[in-house]
Amino acid sequence: MKITLIGTGYVGLVTGTCLAEVGNDVLCLDVDPRKIDLLKSGGIPIFEPGLDDLVRRNVAAGRLQFTTDIEAAVHFGDIQFIAVGTPPDEDGSADLQYVTAAARNIGRHMTGYKLVVDKSTVPVGTADRVRAAIREELGSRGVDIDFSVASNPEFLKEGAAIEDFMKPDRIVIGTDNEQATQLLRRLYAPFQRNHERLVTMDIRSAELTKYAANAMLATRISFMNELAVLAEKLGADIELVRQGIGSDPRIGYHFLYAGCGYGGSCFPKDVQALRRTAEESGAPLRVLNAVEEANEAQKSVLITKLKARFGEALAGRRFALWGLAFKPNTDDMREAPSRVMMEALWAMGASVTAYDPAAMEETHRIYGDRPDLTLVDTPMKALADADALLIVTEWKAFRSPDFAAMKSLLKAPVIFDGRNLYDPATIQREGFEYYPIGRRV
Ligand SMILES: NC(=O)c1ccc[n+]([C@@H]2O[C@H](COP(=O)([O-])OP(=O)(O)OC[C@H]3O[C@@H](n4cnc5c(N)ncnc54)[C@H](O)[C@@H]3O)[C@@H](O)[C@H]2O)c1
16 A cells, blocks of 8 residues: 655654555655655664664665655555644643644645545544645645545554554554545554454544543553652552552553653643643543642652752752653653753752763753763763762663662762662662652662
């Protein structure tokens, strides 16, 4: 099949590449010429395990191409995926300007039937807006060309995106006509040879499903984070509580880890956008107000512990940070807790030496050169002369470090662990002062 991806970011590039891998002809469009130039010259604009090999292989096979030429991209694909960003608007609702622009471009240039598929995370009713924008453009051209609009929200996780796309738990498809359903069924057939994974529904339900999934996951995290704060007050251990409740199959173990807050390009904005939709519809989701509030508070939990230990006048102090990305296996820093922590430390006069296996360039892009931020290329180098270590992202490489070497490098053996990586008894035996989240120490 001939497929166009409109938007070549995390979702567009992964989707396009995986669809090419199973034999489709794919053209990825982006309005950012630097991104397209980089891809054309063999580079990969994002860090995503396994993606570079897959892109190279499919480009070499002639199945995957990149362009900034909007007209060519619209002509190319029988299926046009819209995978552009939907960042939060000032009031928290999803900003649909990029989705609408993509839809208008399709209406402006299409000459035959197109199936337009919203893959971006978009509020309920967006398919109607996409349809209206295309119709308006066709109208102003004075032509009447058949097209359909469908919703196919994406559930891939950054850091495991290829695996998620190639072996999805489910593929949600919202359509209002059989032709569109059949086309998408054919497109996704290679990804469900083992068993049926397609969940078909109406468009509005599909649009809501994506928000409901992210809001549910964010709710689990915030619930556990608040419970961790309570556990500390009560002298209980959140890790034991997690195991105790996770063993119940109605609850399960996933997404029950207490930590220093969720971030990333999805949960914060999707929770906000769903709240906004709910308020506007007169059916407020009160639980989500608490989810958001708890998360904002949680991003400062390590800093609160640090202030209790070192006081608030931190001028002259230096802190080591392990982990900058909002989660492991990505370089994505959007809404990352590390940013809240670094900014709080800087505001109190401290400086930061930080290490992350993937997000150093991104950190430098965001903060530039500044005297109170030093980026180093190994975790151990970050510790030299630091008053304490803050662990912010649970990269595997941080799980079993050389504690003796760490002790000799740090000014004092103090660890604030925002991801509960270590067993409190063991690390205390190693001679560290240890401040985890919700654990008994
Ligand atoms: N990142 C994730 O893990 C993830 C997972 C599931 C769903 N989503 C959703 O998918 C959507 C895309 O997310 P992302 O992380 O890939 O975003 P991104 O910011 O990485 O990529 C979006 C791309 O779209 C391009 N673009 C904007 N307007 C365009 C236009 N008119 N024509 C062509 N290209 C255009 C931008 O230049 C950018 O490269 C969002 O709605 C997001 O919520 C993201």
